[in-house]
Amino acid sequence: MAAHYDIALITPAEPTWERPFIVDWEGADPGDQAALDEAGRALAQRHRLAGVVTWTEWYLVPVAHLARQLALPADAVAVMRNYRDKGAARTLFARHGVPSAASVSVNTWAEAVDAAGRIGYPVVLKPAAHAASIGVIRVDSEQELNTAYAFAAQAADCSAESRQVLVEEYLDGPEVSVECVTHGGQTTAVAVTRKTLGPAPYFQEIAHSVDARDPLLAMVAPVATAAVQALGLTSGIQHVEIRLVQGRPRLIEVNARIGGDLIGDLVHRATGIDLPRAAADLACGRTPDLTPTRRQAAAIRMVYPPDSGTLTARCLDEEFRAGAPWLERVHWQREAGDTVVLPPQGDMFTARIGFLITTAPTTALAQQRAEKACHAVTLHVEPRNPAATRTQTTA
Numbered sequence: 001m002a003a004h005y006d007i008a009l010i011t012p013a014e015p016t017w018e019r020p021f022i023v024d025w026e027g028a029d030p031g032d033q034a035a036l037d038e039a040g041r042a043l044a045q046r047h048r049l050a051g052v053v054t055w056t057e058w059y060l061v062p063v064a065h066l067a068r069q070l071a072l073p074a075d076a077v078a079v080m081r082n083y084r085d086k087g088a089a090r091t092l093f094a095r096h097g098v099p100s101a102a103s104v105s106v107n108t109w110a111e112a113v114d115a116a117g118r119i120g121y122p123v124v125l126k127p128a129a130h131a132a133s134i135g136v137i138r139v140d141s142e143q144e145l146n147t148a149y150a151f152a153a154q155a156a157d158c159s160a161e162s163r164q165v166l167v168e169e170y171l172d173g174p175e176v177s178v179e180c181v182t183h184g185g186q187t188t189a190v191a192v193t194r195k196t197l198g199p200a201p202y203f204q205e206i207a208h209s210v211d212a213r214d215p216l217l218a219m220v221a222p223v224a225t226a227a228v229q230a231l232g233l234t235s236g237i238q239h240v241e242i243r244l245v246q247g248r249p250r251l252i253e254v255n256a257r258i259g260g261d262l263i264g265d266l267v268h269r270a271t272g273i274d275l276p277r278a279a280a281d282l283a284c285g286r287t288p289d290l291t292p293t294r295r296q297a298a299a300i301r302m303v304y305p306p307d308s309g310t311l312t313a314r315c316l317d318e319e320f321r322a323g324a325p326w327l328e329r330v331h332w333q334r335e336a337g338d339t340v341v342l343p344p345q346g347d348m349f350t351a352r353i354g355f356l357i358t359t360a361p362t363t364a365l366a367q368q369r370a371e372k373a374c375h376a377v378t379l380h381v382e383p384r385n386p387a388a389t390r391t392q393t394t395a
Contacts, residue, residue, distance in 0.1 A: 001280045010039045030059040040066045051283030073285040079232045083256040087128045096230035100251040102169040109149045115167035127156035128164040134347045138201040171243040171250050178224035180238040187228045189221035191267045202343045209299040210266040211363040223249040237279045269298035299366035301374050303354045305340045305381045313380040320376040329357040
């Protein structure tokens with residue numbers, strides 16, 4: 001965004017890496033509406049603001065409110081609340097005939113047992129207002145429901161927006177996301193992302209790939225755009241999650257932001273379409289440029305530890321990296337000495353050690369290169385319980 005706009009940032013902590021990309025900042029917790037509004041007004045006194053945007057799921061509603069307070073382009077706060085409340089979104093999908101999963105909102109374990117019995121196992125439990133697959137778990141039988149409900153409810157209790165848990169039909173099939181751009185009430189699906197998930201019963205995403213020539217886009221785009229329209233959004237970027245059940249698209253959920261895990265970066269590398277710039281353009285009431293300028297594939301592979309514990313060392317073979325020009329980016333999120341915690345005690349924020357991004361002419365080759373790069377990563381983790389340190393060379 002900073003290549004095209006002057007950015008004034010509202011952030012809870014003093015900027016560090018952000019410094020070269022911003023012209024000004026205010027300290028505030030974006031989840032605190034009063035503090036966010038005050039910070040926005042302070043910036044408005046010093047600058048002529050053109051728009052406000054967030055890339056974070058938890059701040060969609062507060063930022064929509066701030067935009068209205070500052071008379072900047074934005075959808076209604078009520079519309080953004082529908083995005084954050086997965087139960088309300090399911091109701092709107094059903095009302096508009098969007099193929100979606102059966103879903104029941106519950107407040108107690110007993111209600112969850114009843115809902116699961118009516119829907120039929122396996123089911124999925126998830127917090128009604130969370131993100132990043134935190135608290136999401138598959139349940140195959142009533143015997144598993146007590147522990148699973150506690151897992152989902154604990155995550156739901158951390159949300160300021162809703163503490164309800166959803167019991168949903170399990171959609172069995174490959175998972176993808178559709179990256180959409182909505183301008184003037186018209187939604188365009190610009191790319192489809194193919195996903196790789198970690199071991200059940202959790203839904204942690206461990207890899208993604210985007211191909212500018214993926215024929216799947218034409219199949220899933222109508223469902224994705226219909227879902228966005230059902231929720232009433234007129235402007236912004238959407239990350240629409242879908243599963244292919246017996247070859248047919250069924251909706252998981254819609255997120256009113258750029259996809260996480262650097263999916264926006266993959267879209268740019270594969271197609272040339274710049275989603276962060278489009279998000280900024282839309283926030284400022286401008287028409288984004290969605291013209292593809294590339295036709296290749298890009299993939300990302302997240303690096304996870306073999307066990308929860310203390311990361312004592314991590315490295316990528318330098319000889320391998322020197323001979324892999326297609327390895328576009330390697331980034332470490334954890335340093336030696338850090339604690340890493342896998343589900344169910346942890347989540348993506350406590351478990352991920354880093355990621356690798358690769359490009360290639362095709363999806364298959366980009367994915368193969370990402371896996372090859374992972375095999376060149378060595379991790380040393382001292383587990384919490386076993387006495388011996390475990391080494392993993394395949395992240």
